[in-house]
Amino acid sequence: MLVYGRSKYIIALLVLLLSTLYSLPNLYPQDPSVQITPNRGAKVDAAFQARVADALKAAGVTPKKIEIQGGGELLVRLPTPDAQIRASDVLRDAVGSNYVVALNLASTVPGWLRAVGARPMLLGLDLQGGVHFLMQVDQKAALQKRFESYAEDLRVLMRENRVRYESVERKPDNSIVVTLAPGAAIADAQALVAKNMPTLGTEVAGNSIVVRVPQSEIDKITTDAIERNVGTLRNRINELGVAEPVIQRQGNDRVVVELPGVQDTAQAKRILGATATLEYRGVVEGNAYDAVASGNIPPEARVYYRKELGPDGKPVPILLNKRVIASGEQLVDAKSGYDSQSGTPMVSITLNGVGGQRMFDYTSQNVGKPMAVVYIERIPEVKKVNGQEVKTIRTSEQVINVATIQGVFSKQFQTTGLESPKEAADLALLLRAGALAAPMDFVEERIVGPSLGAENIQRGVEAVGYSFLFALVFFLIYYRMFGIITCLALLLNLLVVLAILSFMGATMTLPGLAGIALTVGMSVDANVLINERIREDLRLGLPPLTAISEGYKRATGTIMDANMTTILAGVALFAFGTGPVKGFAVTLIVGIVTSMYTAVSVSRGIAALIYGRRRKLQSIAI
Structure with a gap:
């Protein structure tokens, strides 16, 4: 039975x-490794492999194996996590800015097991070691950025359709007021705005059009900002070369980031939290010193300061147009390198179709005139207020380069004025990964040692x-x-x-x-x-x-x-x-x-x- x-x-x-x-x-433990990826046309060959081996030998680090991978990367296998950290520090200085050096874990599983799809379980942060960040999205900054975009779109819409206007201003009640010039057809202008911005509400108040952003659209803006930030963080972590990161949304305005195997928290925080981007603006004619002293700044201009110091040891002011020609949001690719003429560090920029068209239109009309490159970075700071530490964000805006437009260009060009190859490489990394839709603060940080x-x-x-x-x-x-x-x-x-x-x-x-x-x-x-x-x-x-x-x-x-x-x-x-x-x-x-x-x-x-x-x-x- x-x-x-x-x-x-x-x-x-x-x-x-x-x-x-x-x-x-799972019986084959992973090797702590350092992965070196070529950048900007650099090569990984036998000579470079020997150069890496010599650098490690001089530093007293003995690798288990140094091998060239099929994808063109060099993999240095180390015996312990401590040796991995030492090797990473040595190689970052030894190989220069033409290569990206990242911590990694290399598989030791035999090829015949990999051929049948067999692979070991991945180890989480608590088992492998690494860093854990809890980041909070600044939703007010996300709204501010989107409203500025709406205002700029309204200005462009009025100009392109030859509608005369006096000003476009944002109001505290989540509205934007477009004040038209006397004699302008206000009904036609309202219909134009309603047609091109159907998600926004419009109403007429005297000679002005009040554009209101509904609450549903505001909620969508904040939600999209978080989702975009998650995608941008994922891109930046991919650039860092971290294997199997954890990036997930938590609550309404927070994101959890776990990076197994990463021990360089300063590098991780700098790349994850940075909001560095570029803006290209036209230079407004006029004496910037007199404008700052008198307060009589042209209505279409804004005061910026150059990175170089003047003869008096103070930053040099410059008047730039409020209108942004192109920004990091229109960027498709960015590669760091050296300028062929001056030999200084530079970033080669490639814009998308919209940014390229804007750049083409501007340079076509302004050959022989100067254009400035503004480097924008939000830097987290901790200040003491009444004996308590308060986290704040300081926005740094510097004009890193002012050059005369020698000819017409659109999608591809170079940005110079950077201090070092490392600064150029970091800027290119951030631009490739994309700008954060809204700034993020580090709310919590935990480190788990290997x-x-x-x-x-x-x-x-x-x-x-x-x-x-x-x-x-x-x-x-x-x-x-x-x-x-x-x-x-x-x-x-x-x-x-x-x-x-x-x-x-x-x-x-x-x-x-x-x-x-x-x-x-x-x-x-x-x-x-x-x-x-x-x-x-x-x-x-x-x-x-x-x-x-x-x-x-x-x-x-x-x-x-x-x-x-x-x-x-x-x-x-x-x-x-x-x-x-x-x-x-x-x-x-x-x-x-x-x-x-x-x-x-x-x-x-x-x-x-x-x-x-x-x-x-x-x-x-x-």
Whole structure:
């Protein structure tokens, strides 16, 4: 009566083989590495490889291996995380600004395993070490930026359609007032605005058009700012070369960023939080010193200051047009290098179609006139107010270059006036990654060292191992032969869970290890139900084979019901949780699903293999 089909044995064998295969990569630890990526046409060849080796040797750093990757990068494998940090510092100075040096973790999995798609589980921040940032989006700045864009669009709309106007001003009540010149057709102008800006409301007040931004549009602006910032942060982290970062939105105005393996927090904060961008503006004729002294600044101009100091040791003022010709938002690509004529650091800029057209229109009409490049950066600062530290943001706007337009150009040109190759490389990185839609402040910062991560791994594995060992001892003493069957099913369950998580590319964290430990307990619970049901049937006088068959049959429904409620709880945790909660939910769901198969089906197959052919069985060890 204890029958287990041959096809079920074949399935169980396939599950065992596949689980073993896809769990194997986890036995190969990753090497702490430094990845060097060429930039601006630089080459990675045998000579460069020898140059890197000499630099490491001179610094007393012994690498495990230095190899050229298929993508044109150089990978330096190191024996320890400490050696990785030292090598990174040495190589950043040795290779120069033509290469990007980033920390990485290199796989040691054999090629034949990678060929079948087998890969190790990724380790989270708490197991691998790295940095954790909680960043808050400045929603007021996002609204200010969008309203400035609306105002500029209205000015352009009026000019292009030859509508005479006196001013375009933003008001505190989330409106923009366009004051028309006397005699202008106000009804036609209102219709023009309504047609080109359908999401905004318009109304007439005297000789002015009041453009109102509805609350729904304001909510959309703030939401879009956060989503754009998440995308921009992802691009910047990709530029840093960080493997498997975690970037996710938290609440209405915060973003969590976790960078496993990164220990240089200053570099990470500078790249993540920077809002550096460029603006190209026309120079307004006039004496800037007199305008600043008298306060009589032309209505179309604004005072900026050049980076160079004047003879008196003070910044030199300059009058620039309020209208932005092009900005970093229209940028397609940016590469740093050296100017062929002066030999100074520069950034080669490529604009999109809109920015290129604006630049073409401006340069076509202003050949022989000066144009300025404004470098804008928001710098976080901490000030003490009444004895308490208060975080503030200081906006730095400097004119880094003023040059005469020698000819007409559009999409491609160069920006010079940068102090160092590093400044040029950082500016190019930020421009390529995109400007943040709104400034972000660092609300929280945590650092997990690699040694602490290794300790967490050791303790987590010990916790899972001890949970399995306690279950093994209990079952062997209490259920004897069926205790052995249960432990074999438990082993297979752990193997299957590990294989599935590895195949999914899941990130293992401490909560994930807790989920695996809980899975062991849930799997034990299922086998206890089966074993106690068999004991009960034996006490009722049923033959051993019948008791085993009925025990599995009757306990299966109860196990399914109990585990289904746990799975639903795991789904709820995954749907509504964030970060570590999601990791715990994934391992819990996978572990419960696999335990239902191993506890019910696999253990029954083992029992059938041991007792199924013994027709005159009188007793069993349970």
